[in-house]
Amino acid sequence: MATFEPWARGAGQTAEEQRLGRLFEAVAEPQALNDAARERVRRRLYARERRKRGLLLVRLVAVGVVIGIACAAAAQWAAQRALGPASRHAHAGAATPRTLSPQPVLPARPAMTATPPASTSSSVEPIERMRPRSPAAASSTLTQSSRLGLEASSLEGALKILRRGEGERALEALDRHLLAFPGGALELEARVARLDAELMLGHRQAARRTLALLPLDRVGRKQELRLIRAELTADDDCRLALTDFQALNEQTLPSAWAERALFGRGACLSKLGDHAGAERDFALYLERFPSGRFAAQLRARH
Known part of the structure; x- marks a missing residue:
């Protein structure tokens, strides 16, 4: 049987071999990848490898979580199992306290009473701390949260x-x-x-x-509410309102509040007969707030 070489032409080839030879000749020879193409191939292979590593890490973390939960459940079960005997041991120790040797009586100190053995209390306390919260306590917390909502x-x-x-x-x-x-x-x-x-x-x-x-001290708007209280009180008790106005004028206030506090103090001084003090406040008001809400009213007085 003749050797089939589709890339070579020669006499004695069949029509089919010649057709296949032409087809193979028409196929372009593969060209070597340039640097950019090789870099793209390298990046794809590296990205695929990173994804595989990431999936492996996720699986390992999941296995660790499952093992941790299983260990915690086993520890809680062991603690609950140990709670019964330890509790009985504590009651027995309390019922039959050890006999203590006589101790010298210290002056001005109450008599000492016997205490349960230290080993018993130390064995019970860690178990009490490990005891899970009762359903009633959990329900109470949930109810408080729902009520707040x-x-x-x-x-x-x-x-x-x-x-x-x-x-x-x-x-x-x-x-x-x-x-x-x-x-x-x-x-x-x-x-x-x-x-x-x-x-x-x-x-x-x-x-x-x-x-x-x-309780104004617990309110975030303490200064504003104190100013409002002074203005409302000034309707019929300027002497009491003057305490708030005086305190407010000694503080650093926003411009709008400082304006009201200064005018309110002057108005109360005028009502109480301290006209000199009132005039000082009104003059200071016009100096600090020449375009204030009470400026026209004060200028109309003269």
Whole structure:
């Protein structure tokens, strides 16, 4: 049988061999890869190897987690098994305390009482610490968390109404909230929001009563609320309001609050008959706030 060499032509080849020879000749010889192509091949092979390593690492971590959980479960089971005998041993030790040798009586000290053996207490305490929380305690924690979520949702609903400027509806919503969550974790925030609703509606006396019950030192808006309290109190008790105005004027306040505090102190001094003090405050006001909200009113006095 003749040797088949498709890349060579010669006499005596069959038509089929000649056709195959032409086909092989038409195929271009493979060219060597350039540097860029070889680099792409290398990167693909390296990326594939990294993915394999990553999958292997994930599997090892998963196996470690499973082993850790199994060990923890085994330790808890062993602790629960040991709890019964240790507890009985503790009761037996308490029922039959060791006889202590007589000790000298120290002056001005109460008599010493016998204590259970140290070995018994030391064996029981670690087991008590390992005892899992009771279902009742876990349920109590879950109930407190759920109640706080409901309280926060209720207060947020009332605050949305207040932000829309609907004072009456906001006041009703806040009253319902305080009734539903008496002594709640967010009670102080709800009462401050109720004060804002009363001020929005112009209920000055109600706002004054609400302010009197607020612990201002625990409120983030302490300075602002103290200024509001002074202004409300000045309606009928300038002597009491003057204490707040004086304290506020000795602090660094935002411009809008400093303006109100200075004018309020001057107005109260004028009502109490200290006209010289009032004039000093009014002159200082016009100097510091020439375009302030009370400037035109003060200039109209002269």
